[in-house]
Amino acid sequence: MTRLDEELGISLRSVDRAIENMVKFDKDIPRSSPLAQHILQLIHSGGKRVRPLMVIVGSRFGPSKDEKKTMRLAAAAEFIHAASLIHDDIIDDSPLRRGEPALHVKLGVHDALHVGNYMSARVVELISEYSAERERFAYDLSSLVTTQLCLGEYQQLSHLYDYDVHIEEYLEKSRNKTAQLMASCLKIGALAGGAEENTADLLYSFGEKLGIAFQIRDDILDFTQSAQKLGKPAGSDLRKGQVTLPVLFALEVDALASRIRSIGPDTPSEQVDAVVASIQQSDALRQSELVSEQYLDEARELIRQLEAYPAHQDLNVLLNYFSGRDN
């Protein structure tokens, strides 16, 4: 199977080097310090670097070839994503990340939390440094700071075990939590490459649709993948009270609705197992898949509008990747 970076013709080594340099060239932490070492280990533990790749793809829609600037933004996007994963793992009390003990398991919650904070703060510091281009730095920073991502998390938190949540609220949460950063990666890349504003906006919309389709697919996988592959029992989102799109469709089935609604924080695992099995056998997963497909179709339409750019082929590669065809 071809890897995403290879299909896009991007050297993952260069991306990784740019990410490493964010730590290595920080004059406030010696390279041999435990903090630098923990972050470098985190970087070396892998990851597909989807967000940095999206920044680089975005830059291909403009005439400028300032690779240094693009790489710096690409690395910043990965730093923000990695920091959010550290904090997600604390919130979810996930023991593992990429097959290794999660950072809060290794360091404790306090230190892991501040490693994540350091990474976010380092991004703000680096981007604020190009203060000569104020409009650009303002846009790049407001795109990469995680207020929207946090809002998505708050929205999820305030709707735990809320079976009356509307599909629009689910989509809004997904937009904030997942899609906004992906969309921003394409747009800040495009602007760094000197692309026109309307092209950058089309790329943002494309990234947003891709991000929502990705989130829906992730929510479906929570029901369809084996417990072994997921590293947690199937339907774990529902067990934690997260009412995802498959659950919303399942709630429309009269025979299932009351059984789903009976699930709360103290429901015995066996009872949830039975409900999860019923959702798996219902039409809810296919209906969710259709919604995901609808977003991907809208993304395809946006690619058509960008056909004048040779880089539109890269958007097809991203789309195939997110739709699971090459993944």
Place this chain on the structure above:
Amino acid sequence: MNKYELIQDAFQTLQREISPDTGIQLDMPCEEAEEMANLLFEYGLPTLRSTRLLSIYIAIKLALLRHSDFSNSLHGENLTRKVLDGDYLYSFYVQLCLQWNEYDLLAHLAPVIKQIQIRRIEGAAYHDVLLQCWELFFELEKESVRKSRAM
């Protein structure tokens, strides 16, 4: 306007700006903002700017407070909210700086906020660092105004 009115205005401004979706309540004692309010009076900044700068300061102080005291007994929604509130406020101070065109302040604060995270990991003291950073910023700004007037 006296110091206490300024603090009250800054709290109200910040609460208005924070998204209600967060449910964040500004439960920080007013005394935590007093030294900064003194500093703002000392440098004689216009009222609107003083209120905004104090709001930014309170957002950062509150982020620091939310990301403190993670005892082992903390879990579930309480833990989630503490993590999220701190995350939101750390990014929100950046947004407020951008929204109020305080670009120079942001460029001055950013490395210090990062250094505070390093100090917290190392267990080093960090409490005075923030206020000293603001004081230096006001000094540099005053100096820059003086120079531009002299030219």
